[in-house]
Amino acid sequence: YVVDKGNHKHFMEKEIYEQPEVISHTLSHYIDFAEGKAKPIEGIDFANLDRLAISACGTAYYAGLIAKYWFERYARLPVEIDVASEFRYREMPLTGKMAALFVSQSGETADTLASLRYCKSEGVTIGAVVNVPESTIARESDAVFPTLAGPEIGVASTKAFTCQLSVLAALAIAAGKARGTLSDEQEAEMVQALVEGRRVLGEVLREIQPRIEALSRDLSHFKDVLYLGRGTNFPLALEGALKLKEISYIHAEGYAAGELKHGPIALIDEDMPVIVIAPHDQLYEKTVSNMQEVAARGGRIVLITDERGARETALQTMETIVLPQAAEIVTPLLYALPVQLIAYHTAVFMGTDVDQPRNLAKSVTVE
Ligand code: AGP
Numbered sequence: 001y002v003v004d005k006g007n008h009k010h011f012m013e014k015e016i017y018e019q020p021e022v023i024s025h026t027l028s029h030y031i032d033f034a035e036g037k038a039k040p041i042e043g044i045d046f047a048n049l050d051r052l053a054i055s056a057c058g059t060a061y062y063a064g065l066i067a068k069y070w071f072e073r074y075a076r077l078p079v080e081i082d083v084a085s086e087f088r089y090r091e092m093p094l095t096g097k098m099a100a101l102f103v104s105q106s107g108e109t110a111d112t113l114a115s116l117r118y119c120k121s122e123g124v125t126i127g128a129v130v131n132v133p134e135s136t137i138a139r140e141s142d143a144v145f146p147t148l149a150g151p152e153i154g155v156a157s158t159k160a161f162t163c164q165l166s167v168l169a170a171l172a173i174a175a176g177k178a179r180g181t182l183s184d185e186q187e188a189e190m191v192q193a194l195v196e197g198r199r200v201l202g203e204v205l206r207e208i209q210p211r212i213e214a215l216s217r218d219l220s221h222f223k224d225v226l227y228l229g230r231g232t233n234f235p236l237a238l239e240g241a242l243k244l245k246e247i248s249y250i251h252a253e254g255y256a257a258g259e260l261k262h263g264p265i266a267l268i269d270e271d272m273p274v275i276v277i278a279p280h281d282q283l284y285e286k287t288v289s290n291m292q293e294v295a296a297r298g299g300r301i302v303l304i305t306d307e308r309g310a311r312e313t314a315l316q317t318m319e320t321i322v323l324p325q326a327a328e329i330v331t332p333l334l335y336a337l338p339v340q341l342i343a344y345h346t347a348v349f350m351g352t353d354v355d356q357p358r359n360l361a362k363s364v365t366v367e
Contacts, residue, residue, distance in 0.1 A: 003151050010354045012154035012247070016340050019159050020201035023333060026148040026163045027194055030170030036188040038174035043143025044127050046175035050096045052077055053124075055084040055115045056103035057364070059157040059242065063129075063164035064103045065235035066332050070172035074190075076181045084111035085367070087118070094122040101127045103168075105152055105160035106363035107135020114367060116140060129167050131160050145171065154355045155362050156247050158340045161239065165332050169194065173329075193327035197334060200324050208321055208338055215302065215319045216345030222273055225250055226264060227339075228257040229277040230287050232332050236277050236339060243343035247357045248350045257290045268299040273318060275302040275342070279331050280309035291315055304338050 008014035031038050052071060054064040061083050068079040080092060084102070100119040104112045107130040116137060120126055128141035131149050138144045147163035173190050176182030182190075219225065225244060229237035238254035245252045255264055257276070268274070274294045278287040284305075291301055292315065300318040303310070306325045321338045347354045 003153060009348070010154065010344075012156055012158060012344055012354050015152055015154055015159045016337070016344060017205060018150070019162050019337070020198065020205070022149045022159050023162050023166050023201060024198045026166040027170065027198060029146070029148055030167060030174070031191055031194065033191065033195060036191045038170050038177060038187065038191065041143075041171060041174045041178065044099045044125055046075065046077065046099075046171075047178040048097055049077060049099055051098045052079045053087075053092070053094075053098060053100040053119070054079055054081045054103065055087045055100070055112065057084050057109050057111050059161045059239060060103040060105060060109075060112075060164060062235040062239040062242070063161055063168060064101070065238070066165060066232045067168035067172060069232045070169060070329065071175060074172045074182055075175035075179050077175060077179065082115075084109065084115045087115040094119060094124050099125040099127060101129065102137055102141070103129045103164055104135070104137050105131045105147075105149075105157055105164075107132040107137035108363045108365055109137075110365050110367045113137055113140070129164055131163065153362075155357055155360050156243055156343065156354075158336075162333050162336050165336070169329050169333075190327065190329050193330050197326055197330035200326075201334070201337070204323060204334060204337055205341075208323070209341065211319060211321060212338060212341045213345045215321075216342055217349050218318065219250070219273060219342065219346045220248070220349035222271065223251060224267070224272045225252040226267070226272055226274045227252060227254040227277065228260060228274060228287070228290060229254070230257045230283040231281070232328070233277040233279070233335065236332055236335055237275075239336070240275060240277070240339040240342070243340060244346060246360060247343055247347035247352060247354050249352060249358075250346065250350075257287045260290050260293060265293060265297070268294055268297040270298050270300060273300045273302055275304065277304045277335055277339070278309055279306050279323070279326070279335065280312065281328060281331070284309055284312075288313055288315075304335060
């Protein structure tokens, strides 16, 4: 990897556009595409676990949160997930057949390392999903699952996030196979979905870029933005809000769409755009009713969906971003792209220091 910006204005932009390549590369490390199978996992005996603990910080935590849905659904493995800075304080009993997984781009994040050491001192098997193979977290783990994103320079994590998702998706499939909760056919279908997913990433980036740039120009005039999603799109809503506030300094919040009526709906008016991440899946109808609640209160909606989702709503939107139809295991990878581009272009319009936002460090080595 050559660490320069190439033809891009910022490292963050370059790293967003590197994703089709690095995701492919990472997936190939964990999936045998010729055989249509996930490669077996070494170092953690997923077949014999009663539960899995995941902890991480920031964007890496959101990747873990998405993985919780996958491990529970596909491998029927209960997952406890915490932000690493809280993990030790709740004094979770580390008993039974459990393993702990730590997700970190840098492999040096102090909170994540502290929870790793805590689990280790209690005799728990440690796995690490890290982007820097020689990092402290990698060195102190029993099993290392590298993300092959290459160096990530922009403080806002982009390609490391989607590579974490790629590793975690492959691990969830392999765990499902090891635990006998996924059939050969289901595995083959999911692998095929990932093949198709990685094939369309580049095209998606090219196609959505102009609309997102125009949308971001409008968004840059607002002070607050709300992101909503259900299922795996809920952590993605959290990630969207984090990314936007980190680099554009616009106040943003992510919510589970169903929580809207339990509080944040009080904030809805024409001054707070609501970005709704809603592929046409089994949860789509419910999210549409949340959008109706927003529209009825004069809220502006930005809908990120697929062709079917776009066809099946008559709601007026500020913008609708349409992505290809994709299987559930692939949607977080695809939907991360518009979420990242919205934050990036909005920040560019705001004139902020995109790669080095104020008050933030790439790697947080204090607790
Ligand atoms: C992401 O955009 C952030 N800058 C931040 O939340 C980051 O993901 C977090 O600090 C964790 O870092 P790590 O992955 O290096 O452990």
